């Protein structure tokens with residue numbers, strides 16, 4: 001398809017002069033992509049737009065549900081972000097930003113951990129069990145999902161100690177879990193900073 005530069009009407013590829021206004025089409029390039037998109041009718045665009053918006057919403061809600069309910073997903077995402085953010089990979093030269101700036105960085109990472117990674121994982125939840133579940137009881141994590149209003153989803157984490165018979169013995173305060181999670185992420189941040197320095201030293205000694 002050749003679109004006339006003078007009257008903007010479409011002509012067949014092999015035309016040298018516009019069949020509507022007679023303008024020279026010799027230097028007009030053949031535009032196949034444009035004509036394909038132009039052929040899509042408005043109703044089809046509506047379907048495409050609705051499908052795209054629905055797809056994005058579905059992916060957002062799906063990943064939100066996955067991060068808040070499936071143990072380990074948020075831990076992995078935050079670990080990867082931490083590895084990049086603290087300069088472990090790709091390896092950046094260790095710097096000494098000053099204790100205040102370092103504290104800001106570590107606090108931000110730990111707050112992300114406490115808010116995003118509430119389900120934790122089998123390793124991160126060990127300290128919760130050790131600190132709060134009495135001897136002979138074990139920790140079980142679950143979540144309560146409620147929809148108080150359309151479009152609103154509340155996911156509440158539920159950490160409870162169960163005895164050997166499977167009876168719930170003790171429900172753990174979520175603030176206690178978040179406190180432990182915050183400390184864990186501070187430690188993880190320090191660990192990543194230490195790993196970065198170690199890798200840098202090993203690489204520059206050889």
Ligand SMILES: [Zn+2]
Nearest residue numbers: 004007018021
């Ligand atoms: Zn023309």
